[in-house]
Amino acid sequence: MxxxxxxxxxxxxxxxxxxxxxxxxxxxxxxxxxxxxxxxxxxSATVKKRISPYSKPVSIGEISTEDEQRFDTGFSELNRVLGGGIVKGSLVLLGGDPGIGKSTILMQICKNLSNLSILYVSGEESKRQLKLRADRLNVVNNNLQIMTETDVELVCEEIKNQKPDIVMIDSIQTMMIKELTSSAGSVTQVRESTNLIMHTAKDFDTPVIVVGHVNKEGSIAGPKVLEHIVDTVLYFEGDKQMSCRILRAVKNRFGSTNEIGVFEMTDKGLKEVENPSQMMLSGRPKGVSGTCVTCSLEGTRPILTEIQGLATNSSYGNPRRMSTGFDYNRLSMLLAVLEKRAGYYFNNMDAYVNIVGGLRIDEPSVDLAICMALISSLKDTPVREDAVAFGEIGLAGEIRSVSQSQQRVNESVRLGFNRIVLPYHNAKNIVCDNAEIIGVRNLRQAFEALSE
Ligand SMILES: Nc1ncnc2c1ncn2[C@@H]1O[C@H](COP(=O)(O)OP(=O)(O)O)[C@@H](O)[C@H]1O
Ligand SMILES: [Mg+2]
Ligand SMILES: [Zn+2]
Missing domain, CATH: 2.20.28 (Rubrerythrin, domain 2)
Incomplete structure (x- = not known):
């Protein structure tokens, strides 16, 4: 017992x-x-259930080192994030807020891979709902099997019998192992179910994509508790009110984690965005204060984005700071530098920063544009609309050089920007005929270069 x-x-x-x-x-x-x-x-329950519980040791010389086989998903944006397609036998976790488009992208992969046999397991929607979505997305795949089931053991049994090329599980929070006492969605259930799926994937060399909802409800386990079990973790980000969706790898045993994929949600499903900079800048307000364009590097790709800053008189003793798409603590640091090193006072001002388009940027090269947007709002002076600014800011208020500056300049010029304000040490090495390159050493110089 x-x-x-x-x-x-x-x-x-x-x-x-x-x-x-x-x-x-x-x-x-x-x-x-x-x-x-x-x-x-x-x-644990899964150890007992493993189909081949014992992996015999082999000499390292006998292990084949052929390139691992990958399935092309039909989306080049997704392939790049995965490191070149779905690796056979790998377990991919696809996380994201409800309604962001996880089921949609899975169904579209089924459409793109119409020559492969796919088992789509849903614990959330009825067969009819899935069929309606498939029809809306024009999915034609006679090798696509739909299974509405929440018992993981039955799902694994089906994988064992059918040996499909790819398995999709939507979502892991609805899956359960019957003999465990905890309810579906609990940490124990979600973990043990994933373990069992993981072993099945490895035993039959079948790639499995598992959907995990991000939710704020305490009783349902989030995808974070699974990150260490799976091979690859992808997150879908983006503002649900807007059409832009960003796919980011936060863990990848088969590729880098820097790359992002950019999609647009339409009524025909997700569409790849080949020119993300253009999309991020669409609808940019002109001639107003508190906005500045920057160029950040996402993996191998430079992307232009608009940064908005707002500084207003604070009505409470304790001014508010808020940031969307940017690290809150780094914003506090930048405000301290602006005050102490450049003489822009925010101590009785509320300060808000927003990276437009739902992108999250953790690269320090956006520091300069964030400061510029805030100064612009503080002084109510617009930044030139044909200018781009990038550079890291140090605690002494200095503008520090960033990597790949030439690539950033090229992307800015390609989108028609005429003035590029960047760290002084980067400016010396830039080759560019179609735009003014202005190297700056401190925040005051930078704002002058952007507003004159
Ligand atoms: N009939 C429809 N027409 C257009 N867009 C739709 C339709 N139904 C759903 N969508 C879009 O798809 C999104 C839901 O995507 P879905 O893949 O079901 O999300 P998830 O599986 O991540 O919860 C909605 O937010 C909406 O943008
Ligand atoms: Mg769904
Ligand atoms: Zn915790």
Whole structure:
């Protein structure tokens, strides 16, 4: 008889403790600890169920080093993020907010791979709903099997019998192993189900794409608790109100994690965006203060984006700072530098920063444009609309050089910008005839170059 013990597990990060906490000690989120029953039987449920439980050691010389086989997904944006297609036998987690387009992209992959046999398992939608979506997206694939099931063991049994080329599971939070006492969506269920799927994928060399919802409800496990189990983790980002969707790899055992894929949501499904800079800049306001264009590097691709800043008098003693698409702590640091090193005072101002288009940028080269947007709003002076600015800002208020500056300049020129303001040390090496290149050493110089 298995012993039963109750534990508290965080649905965001998987932190376990015998005691309940209001704030998770692991990830510091509030109200994410939920009680689950932990079975203390011999080994976990999945170990017992493994189809071939024993992997014999082989001499390293006997292991084949042929290039791993990859399936082209038919989307070059997705292939690039995956590192060149879906690797056979790999487990890919596709995370994102509900309604962002995860089921849509899976169905579109089914359409693109019409020569492969695909098993699409849904625990969320009825066969009819799936058929309606497939019709809307014009999916024609006679090798596509739809299974509406939530019992993972039955799903794995089906994989074993059918041996499909690819399996899709939508979503992992609806899947469950019957004999576990915890409810579907709990950390234990989600983890154990993924483990079982992982072993099946490896045993039959079948690639599996698993959908994981990101949600703010404490009792349902988020995709983060699975990141260490799977081979590749992709997240769909973007503002649901806008059509732009960004696919980003945060973990990849078969490729780099720097690349992003850019898509646009339309009524015919997701469309690849070949010219992301143009899309990010569409609808940019002209002649107003508080906006500045920058060029960041996403993997191997330079992308132009608009940064907006707003500084207003604070009505409370404690001014508000808010950032969307940019690290909050870095914004605080930049505000401190603006004040201490350049004499732009924000101490009784609320300050907001937004990266337009739903892109999240963690690259320090956006520092300069963020500062410029904030100064522009503070002084109510527009930045020239034909200018681009990029550069990292140091604590001494200096503008530090960034990598790949030539590539950034080229992309800016390609989109018709005439004046490029960049770190002084980068400017010396730039070759460019079609735009003014202005190298700057500090924030004041930069703002002068952008506003004159
Ligand atoms: N009939 C429709 N016409 C146009 N767009 C639709 C339609 N139905 C759904 N969509 C789009 O698809 C999105 C839902 O995508 P879906 O793949 O179901 O999301 P997820 O699986 O990530 O929850 C909606 O937000 C909407 O933008
Ligand atoms: Mg869905
Ligand atoms: Zn946590």
């Amino acid at each position: 298995a012993k039963i013990k109750s534990v508290f597990i965080c649905s965001e990060c998987g932190y376990e403790s015998p005691k309940w906490y209001g704030k998770c000690p692991g990830c510091e989120n509030w109200n994410t600890m939920t009680e689950e029953i932990k079975e203390l039987s011999k080994g």
